[in-house]
Amino acid sequence: MSRLRSQTRFRRQLRQTLTIARRDFIATVFTPIFLLFLFAPLIMSSFGAIGGLGAANAADGSSDKQRMVLVMPVAEARLVRSADEQLRTTFPRDAAPPTIVVVSDAVEPRSQLERRDFDVSAVMQGPLDRPEIFYAASNRRDARYLSTLADVALRRHATGDARLSTPTIERVRVSAPSLGGRKTAAFFAVFGIFFLTLFLSGQVVGTMAEERNNKVIEVLAAAVPLESVFLGKLLGMFGVAVLFVAFWGTVISQIGQFLPADLGAQAAQLVPAVGLGWFVLLFAAYFTTAYLLLGAVFLGVGAQASTMREIQMLSLPITVVQVGMFALASAAASHPGSWIATAAELFPLSSPFAMAGHAANRPELWLHLAALAWQILWVAIFITVGARLFRRGVLQSASSKPVWRRLFG
Amino acid sequence: MAGDWAVTAEGLVKRFGERRVVDGVDLMVPAGAIYGVLGPNGAGKTTTLRMLLGIIEPDDGHRTLLGRAQPQDASDEVGYLPEERGLYPAMKAREAIAFMSALRGLDWRTGRTRAGEMLEAAGLGHAADEKIRKLSKGMAQLVQLLGSVVHLPALIVLDEPFSGLDPVNQERLERLIVAERDRGATILFSTHIMAHAQRLCDRLAVIAGGKRRFEGTVEEARALLPQQVHYVPHHPGPDIARALPADARPDGEGWRFTLPAGGIEQTLKHLIDAGHGISGLSIERPGLHEAFVRIVGADAAEAAR
Numbered sequence: 001m002s003r004l005r006s007q008t009r010f011r012r013q014l015r016q017t018l019t020i021a022r023r024d025f026i027a028t029v030f031t032p033i034f035l036l037f038l039f040a041p042l043i044m045s046s047f048g049a050i051g052g053l054g055a056a057n058a059a060d061g062s063s064d065k066q067r068m069v070l071v072m073p074v075a076e077a078r079l080v081r082s083a084d085e086q087l088r089t090t091f092p093r094d095a096a097p098p099t100i101v102v103v104s105d106a107v108e109p110r111s112q113l114e115r116r117d118f119d120v121s122a123v124m125q126g127p128l129d130r131p132e133i134f135y136a137a138s139n140r141r142d143a144r145y146l147s148t149l150a151d152v153a154l155r156r157h158a159t160g161d162a163r164l165s166t167p168t169i170e171r172v173r174v175s176a177p178s179l180g181g182r183k184t185a186a187f188f189a190v191f192g193i194f195f196l197t198l199f200l201s202g203q204v205v206g207t208m209a210e211e212r213n214n215k216v217i218e219v220l221a222a223a224v225p226l227e228s229v230f231l232g233k234l235l236g237m238f239g240v241a242v243l244f245v246a247f248w249g250t251v252i253s254q255i256g257q258f259l260p261a262d263l264g265a266q267a268a269q270l271v272p273a274v275g276l277g278w279f280v281l282l283f284a285a286y287f288t289t290a291y292l293l294l295g296a297v298f299l300g301v302g303a304q305a306s307t308m309r310e311i312q313m314l315s316l317p318i319t320v321v322q323v324g325m326f327a328l329a330s331a332a333a334s335h336p337g338s339w340i341a342t343a344a345e346l347f348p349l350s351s352p353f354a355m356a357g358h359a360a361n362r363p364e365l366w367l368h369l370a371a372l373a374w375q376i377l378w379v380a381i382f383i384t385v386g387a388r389l390f391r392r393g394v395l396q397s398a399s400s401k402p403v404w405r406r407l408f409g
Numbered sequence: 410m411a412g413d414w415a416v417t418a419e420g421l422v423k424r425f426g427e428r429r430v431v432d433g434v435d436l437m438v439p440a441g442a443i444y445g446v447l448g449p450n451g452a453g454k455t456t457t458l459r460m461l462l463g464i465i466e467p468d469d470g471h472r473t474l475l476g477r478a479q480p481q482d483a484s485d486e487v488g489y490l491p492e493e494r495g496l497y498p499a500m501k502a503r504e505a506i507a508f509m510s511a512l513r514g515l516d517w518r519t520g521r522t523r524a525g526e527m528l529e530a531a532g533l534g535h536a537a538d539e540k541i542r543k544l545s546k547g548m549a550q551l552v553q554l555l556g557s558v559v560h561l562p563a564l565i566v567l568d569e570p571f572s573g574l575d576p577v578n579q580e581r582l583e584r585l586i587v588a589e590r591d592r593g594a595t596i597l598f599s600t601h602i603m604a605h606a607q608r609l610c611d612r613l614a615v616i617a618g619g620k621r622r623f624e625g626t627v628e629e630a631r632a633l634l635p636q637q638v639h640y641v642p643h644h645p646g647p648d649i650a651r652a653l654p655a656d657a658r659p660d661g662e663g664w665r666f667t668l669p670a671g672g673i674e675q676t677l678k679h680l681i682d683a684g685h686g687i688s689g690l691s692i693e694r695p696g697l698h699e700a701f702v703r704i705v706g707a708d709a710a711e712a713a714r
Contacts, residue, residue, distance in 0.1 A: 009482060012514070019511045027499060215495030219553075221464045222489040222566075223512040225481050395465055396425060 016224040024207065025239040034240075038247060043200075050277045066098040068142055069112045072126030077102040079128065079153035087145075087152065097145045110134050128154050182384070185272045186333035186360035189283055190353045194326040197290050198239040202318050203294040205302035206311040212303075212394070221395060226387035230303075230382045234295050234383070241291055272360040282359045282368055289375040290352035294322065296379050297349070300386020304393060329353030330335025336361035345371065348378035362374050413442040415475060415564050415595035416461055421552025422469035423456050431457050433470070438597055438612075443590050445606040445613035447598040449705055453619040454599040458568050461597075462489055463467035475564055480567055483564070485514035488557035492568040492599075498542035502528060502552045505541055509556035520559060527555045532540075533582070547578050554582065560587060564591055567598035571605055583609060607697040617705040629699055633661040634703055636668040638676075652679040668692055676709050 028034060040283045070077045084100055091097065098121050103112065109125040113136050119140035124146040125132045131150045135143035211217040211229075220229050272279040298318055305311045332344035332354040344354035416438035423431040438444040448454045460467045463480030473484040496505050503524045510520030531551055541549055550573060560563055569585075571579050578701045586596050586609055600606055606613055607627055607650040615623040615630070623630060641663035642649060649664075650657065654676060657666035669676060673692065680687065 012485065015514070017513055019508070021507055023497075027497065101433070210497070211495075214497060215491070216497060217495070218464065218490065218491035218493060219495055219509065219556075222459075222462045222491070223484050223509075224668040307422075325460070391465065 002279060013225060013228045017228040017232040017235065020220070020224065020229055021235035021239065024236025025234050027241050028237065029243065033306075038244060041248060050368075067101045067119050068098050068146060069109075069115075069120050069123045069125075070100055070102045070126075070146075072102070072104070072105060072128075073113065074102065074104050076126050076128055076153075077104070079157050080124075080149050083149045083152040086156075087149065097142050097332055108391060118156045124150065125194070128310055132348075147400045168259070168268050177264060180274055181271055182361050183334065185279070186357035187330065189272070189279070189286075189356035189360050190326065190329045190333050192228065192283065193287050193290050193356055194322065194329070195240070196245060196287055197294055197318070198322050198326075199324075200237075201291050201294040201298060202315065203232060204237050205298040205314055205318060206305075206308070207299065208303035208307065209311055209391070214304065217395070221391075226391055227383055229385050230296070230299055230390075232251045234292060234299055237295065238288070238291055245287075272280060273363040274359045274365060275363075278365065281357055285368075286352040286356040286375075287374060289379065292353065293349055293375060293382065294325075296382035296386060297321075300382060300389060303386060303390045325350040325353055331355060333361065334359030349376065351375050351378075413440045414473070414616055415442075416444075416473070416597060418457070418461060418470065418472040420470035421457060421467045423453075423460060424466070424468050425568060430619050431460065431467075431518070434616060434619070434621045435647070436461075436614055436621070436624075438595060439588065440595050441593060442611040442663075443586060443596045443598075443609050445610035446597065446599065446616060447599060447603070447606055447613055447701060448599070448616035452705075454616055456570055457616065458566055458597070458599060459468045462487065462566060468606070485560070486563040488513070488555045488560065488562035488565040490554055490565075490567045490570055492572075494553050494573075496541045496549055496553055496556075498540065500541055501538050502533065502541060502544065502548075503537040505552055506556040506559050509553075513560040515560050523559050524555070527559060528552075531555060546604060547574060549576065550574060551581075552620040556584070558585075558594075562594060564595045564597065567596065568605075569600060570598055571600060571602055579605070603696070603698040603701055615701060615704045622704045630697055630700040630704070631694050633700050637693045637695060638668050638673060639691045640664050640665050640666070640680070640687070641689030641692060642680065644684055646683075646685065648683070649655040649685050652683045652685065663689060 022376035023123075025318060026231075070080055072080075081100060081102075088096055109123045109132065112123045113134060114118050121138065122142040122145075125134075128150045129148065133146050135145045208217070211220060217229075274282065298314075302311055302314060305314060328340070328347070328350045329345045332338070332341035332350075335341055336358065341354065341358070344350045345358060351371060352375055355368060358371075359368065414437055418434060420427060421431050421434045422429060428531070434453070434457055436446075438644040445476055446454050446457065456465070459465050461472050461474060461480065463474070471478070472480070474480040478485040480487075489494075497508075500508065503521055503675055506527065507515075507517050507520030508522035510523065511517050515523070525534070525537055528534050530589075533548060533551060536544055536548060536552075539576075541552065544552065554570065567584075569714075570582055570586075574582060583605065586598070590596055597673075598609075610627055612624070613630065614621055623633075639660060645662075653664055654666045654669055657664045659665075673690075677687065677690075
């Protein structure tokens with residue numbers, strides 16, 4: 001008996017699975033279309049940047065035209081301007097209130113909101129101890145700012161413009177992770193996995209169509225257990241996903257060197273509870289299980305589709321499922337320890353997302369081993385069910401109907 | 410292998426909805442034989458083969474493949490050419506064969522080497538690095554056939570292997586089947602073309618309406634019908650029918666009738682005494698086609714054409 005004929009069932013199925021994975025990986029990667037796929041984020045971000053610039057210009061243009069009006073004598077207005085100079089420094093530049101215009105003539109303050117030469121967000125009429133403030137809809141924040149300016153102006157006037165407090169401001173690097181930092185890290189983890197799987201796992205849905213259309217499935221099904229065919233296709237496409245992530249991970253890590261130091265300091269605040277090293281490992285593990293879980297479901301459902309139109313029709317429910325899992329896991333990340341977090345961590349399809357968030361919020365590690373085992377179990381279940389449905393619904397004969405047609409047809 | 414049987418099937422049943430497509434089929438395929446599964450279209454041949462290979466599960470009955478109860482356990486020793494041919498169009502011919510060999514347990518390097526040799530031997534060496542989509546239908550079919558035997562399987566299952574092939578390639582395929590049998594492989598193939606089956610099969614089964622109607626050698630099938638006499642008179646006359654057996658019917662310039670149970674001598678004596686003489690005489694065994702018609706019925710046989 002030759003060596004290959006004495007292989008155990010497990011080794012044979014592993015070899016067959018990897019043969020299918022290799023074929024799918026090569027068939028996907030070594031095509032011109034793959035380059036389009038690989039650079040899709042660049043194209044998307046280019047359009048995003050162009051759109052963002054346009055929107056920013058439009059927003060800047062409109063904010064440049066916005067003013068707050070003081071209707072009061074020049075002396076009082078000077079006090080308000082002085083207070084404005086002091087308080088304005090506390091705002092980020094892009095969130096600063098509109099600049100102030102002074103009208104010393106006796107005019108009806110409400111009429112200022114109708115001016116044509118610029119947009120008026122709010123109007124304040126003196127005296128400063130009992131100012132009247134008017135604002136246009138959605139500009140309540142500016143009205144409150146004006147009221148604060150009046151109060152500060154009066155206080156400074158009462159103390160002879162002298163500052164009562166002389167602060168010393170020092171920047172300190174904090175090593176202990178903040179609760180906010182953990183939550184932000186949790187959200188980033190959930191969003192990161194969601195973003196990657198949204199991009200990548202949906203591709204799996206149409207992979208069986210190639211075998212069905214080319215009639216290759218008959219050759220595969222005679223040589224290889226269908227479960228191995230399904231797993232092989234899933235692993236092949238996962239290889240494509242890993243290549244994609246590795247490429248963009250390298251690109252982004254190089255771009256990161258050129259980012260401002262402030263951003264690096266902010267990123268340093270995102271310290272996950274399990275520590276950065278474990279977090280990176282767990283992120284990779286949960287991305288893997290998220291891909292395999294969603295991919296197994298999409299592959300099983302997509303394998304039932306017999307035409308490209310049916311496959312295209314599946315893209316919407318697939319996206320809805322992914323967004324649903326993201327929403328559930330985001331809620332879990334925001335409320336660690338809550339019932340919704342537990343539900344999200346247990347539900348197979350949301351479990352990888354929620355557990356990645358969990359790694360950012362909670363320090364215990366053993367739970368992740370259990371979670372990964374749980375998720376892999378469900379990958380096996382989804383693949384087995386998908387393969388059986390395919391065997392019963394599609395391979396039986398050419399006239400057999402897919403599951404949904406048998407259910408609803 | 411259990412005993413000397415490459416394939417056994419006992420009471421195989423498959424239902425599609427309410428219809429019993431295969432209805433209690435038994436098969437015993439001897440190791441090292443060329444075994445034909447014959448039947449009209451829709452007889453259940455393909456479904457039977459797919460159950461034997463484990464592509465679909467039978468609703469009832471048992472089967473073994475090379476002694477294994479689970480067909481997938483024997484997959485490395487089986488080659489299969491399905492009725493609906495299928496290859497990846499973007500694959501090169503050599504890679505397609507190597508891929509099929511890798512599925513069946515050969516490493517890629519060996520698969521590629523053997524693929525090159527086999528393509529060369531089959532006269533397709535020039536197409537080894539052509540993509541499948543660029544090959545003619547016949548060439549692609551040949552590539553798939555080579556892919557099903559590249560790993561030197563102990564059992565080769567061919568579903569309607571001759572359909573779609575021109576006469577030259579049909580003859581080439583016949584030679585390949587015989588060569589594989591001579592190598593020691595068992596060949597199980599389905600067909601509805603009797604000429605191939607008659608030339609190739611050591612044994613055969615006839616399936617019709619999902620049931621096995623016959624199992625035996627080609628000679629045993631042909632023996633189901635009596636021998637036929639073809640007689641050409643030297644002096645034909647209007648009264649010749651009176652000297653011939655009752656079932657005699659005109660056939661060209663002569664007459665055809667079933668060989669009488671007691672032999673031809675008495676009939677010939679009557680003919681000579683009546684002055685018709687003998688210009689030609691032959692005693693013929695019926696062909697497999699006639700036997701097939703007898704087994705499955707004329708209508709079903711017509712459907713098989």
